[in-house]
Amino acid sequence: MKKDRRIDKSKNALKEALICLMNEKEFKSITITEIVHLANLNRGTFYKHYPTQEELLNELIEDILNDLIDSYREPYKTMKNFEVGKMSSSSIKIFDHVERYSRFYTIIINSNVLPGFQNRVCQVLKELVQHDLAAVKPEANIDRSLLSSYNAYALFGLIIEWVNGGYKFTPHQMAEQLLNIILYQTPRESIEAVADTNKLS
C-alpha cells in the first residue's frame, strides 16, 4: 500500500506557505491561522500533522538537509571509482539543491534568524566529505577531520557568496566554478592524489 499522497500535498503546502511568510515577517509573529490561510487548507489539517509552527519549521529543515544529502550524493549513483577529472559540471547537483530552496537560504543567510541552520549545513557537508575520504587511502600527514572540514567549509563559502550575491550565476555556472577551483588551484603534480578527496556534490 503506497502512502496517501494527500499527506505530502498538505505538508508541502504548509511548508511553502511558511517559507513565503518568513520572507515577509519574523517567524515568531507568524500564526497558524496565517499559514493555513496561505496554504489554502483547513486549520484542523495543520493540527493533524504538527502541534506548533516550530514543529513545521523543524520538519522543513529536515527536508532541506535530506535534499542536500541526496543532491550531494547524486553523482555517486551513476559513477564508480570516482575521479574529479572525469566529473562533469552537469553532474554536480548541490547547487541545484540550493536553488531549489533559494528563498529559504536567502532568509537564513542574509538575516540572523535561525543561526543554527548554517552550522548544521556545514556539519552535514563535513560528514559527507568525510564519508568519501574513508574510502580513500590515507594521505601522509593530513588529518582526515581537518581535511574534510576544510573542503566542507570551502564549499559552504562558495554557497554563501552565491546566496549573498543574489544568485548572479546559474547552478551550472557554479558547478563549473567549483570544478575550475578544484582542478586548477591544486598543484599540477598532486591533482591525482587529491582528486579523490574532492568528490564535491
Added chain:
Amino acid sequence: MKKDRRIDKSKNALKEALICLMNEKEFKSITITEIVHLANLNRGTFYKHYPTQEELLNELIEDILNDLIDSYREPYKTMKNFEVGKMSSSSIKIFDHVERYSRFYTIIINSNVLPGFQNRVCQVLKELVQHDLAAVKPEANIDRSLLSSYNAYALFGLIIEWVNGGYKFTPHQMAEQLLNIILYQTPRESIEAVADTNKLS
C-alpha cells in the same frame, strides 16, 4: 456551508495539467492517465468530475471565458459614469487575463487547434461592448451591432498581435497602448461623444 475547496484544487490541477500537455502534443492524443499523472491525482478523481478529456477542456474554456468577462468588467466595479479620459491604464484588466492564461492563448492562436475558441472570445467581447452601449444614448447613423463588433474585433486584434509577438509587452504597457489608440486616434472634437462607447476592459 461553503463549498469544499478540495474540488477546486483537484479541478484546477487537472486543467493545469491539460494546458501543459496541450503545449507538447495534440489534444486528441492526450490520455486521461497522462493528465492525472501530471496533476498528481488518482485516476478515479478524474472520473468523479469528468467523463472525458473533452469535458475537462470544455470546462477549462468556460473558466477562461468567465475570467475574461470578469476582467473586462473589473473597472466598472469601482467607477460610475464611466469616462475613458479618466480611465487609468492600471484599471484595465483584460490583458492581465490574457497573461494569466497566456500558455493557453498561445496554443490556440499560434496553432489551428480549437478554431472555435477565437470566435467565442470575439463573440463574448462583442456582447460586453454591446451591453455598455445599451446604457448610452444612441449615436446618429451608427448601428449598435456594427459599432460593438468594430470595437470588439479591434481589441481582439490587439490581443492577437500581442500573443503572436510572444508577449513582448507587459499587460500594463498593452493597456497604455489601448488607451493611447482610443484617445489619440479619435478626432479631438468627438472624443467625448465616443468615449462612452469605448469602455474597454
Added chain:
DNA sequence: AGTGAAGTGTTGACTAACGAACATCTGAAT
C-alpha cells in the same frame, strides 16, 4: 493470428481533509 503493454471505466473499503461550531485565551484599543 497472437501476444503483451498500456489505457479505460468501474468498484469498494478506507482516510485525510473538509466546514462548522465550540470554549477558551490573548492583547491591543478604549
Added chain:
DNA sequence: ATTCAGATGTTCGTTAGTCAACACTTCACT
C-alpha cells in the same frame, strides 16, 4: 479595567480523494 476582534485548540459528521483490484479494450509489434 473592559471590551472585543482574532488566534488557539478541539470535536463532530460529512465527503473528496486515496489505493488496489477488477474486467475490458486498443493497438503496435511479432
